[in-house]
Amino acid sequence: FDVLMYCVGGGKAENIAHLEQWIAYKYMYPERVGNTPNLDCGGKPGGNGKGRYGELCRTVFTPNCVVPGAAKELNDGFNASWELATILLFDEPGEKELEAGKMKKATGGEEQRVERKGVDSYTADRNYSMLALSNNSHGVFKLSGTGAGGEDRRYSVMNTNIVMTDEIMLRENCTKDSAGVRADQIA
Numbered sequence: 301f302d303v304l305m306y307c308v309g310g311g312k313a314e315n316i317a318h319l320e321q322w323i324a325y326k327y328m329y330p331e332r333v334g335n336t337p338n339l340d341c342g343g344k345p346g347g348n349g350k351g352r353y354g355e356l357c358r359t360v361f362t363p364n365c366v367v368p369g370a371a372k373e374l375n376d377g378f379n380a381s382w383e384l385a386t387i388l389l390f391d392e393p394g395e396k397e398l399e400a401g402k403m404k405k406a407t408g409g410e411e412q413r414v415e416r417k418g419v420d421s422y423t424a425d426r427n428y429s430m431l432a433l434s435n436n437s438h439g440v441f442k443l444s445g446t447g448a449g450g451e452d453r454r455y456s457v458m459n460t461n462i463v464m465t466d467e468i469m470l471r472e473n474c475t476k477d478s479a480g481v482r483a484d485q486i487a
Contacts, residue, residue, distance in 0.1 A: 310460035338430035343460035
């Protein structure tokens with residue numbers, strides 16, 4: 301767990317604490333979406349454990365509550381799968397694919413508009429926060445403005461360049477093959 305958090309958090313104590321607290325807070329208070337930021341975890345090269353962090357979320361919240369997100373659902377597509385989600389997981393979306401205005405609309409309040417196929421749209425509670433995982437060192441959420449007016453308070457962006465197998469080799473003084481086996485055990 302410590303190796304995973306260290307790699308995903310880029311070795312920064314502040315990021316590591318934030319990643320751990322984000323999961324704990326989301327678990328305890330899934331409905332408090334107004335003060336839970338969306339996470340944008342990126343970094344090059346890959347192999348830092350970001351996908352494993354997504355799997356950790358699936359373990360904690362169950363696969364039914366960690367729902368894959370897609371840009372088309374933001375762009376007036378059918379989003380019924382979001383209704384019961386705790387986390388919307390955007391895995392490897394394109395750089396800046398998630399338009400700022402659409403993101404604000406999707407995360408701007410405690411309610412969401414649900415669009416189902418063949419059913420009139422309706423309003424439901426929004427309990428999800430978004431988690432984007434990518435190998436893009438610039439992140440995938442397009443931030444709007446400088447943040448001085450609070451526009452970007454909805455997002456925590458962190459980058460890493462720490463490869464998990466390299467970190468395991470360093471910590472455990474082992475070969476790359478042994479580190480790969482250990483990374484699989486962590487997974």
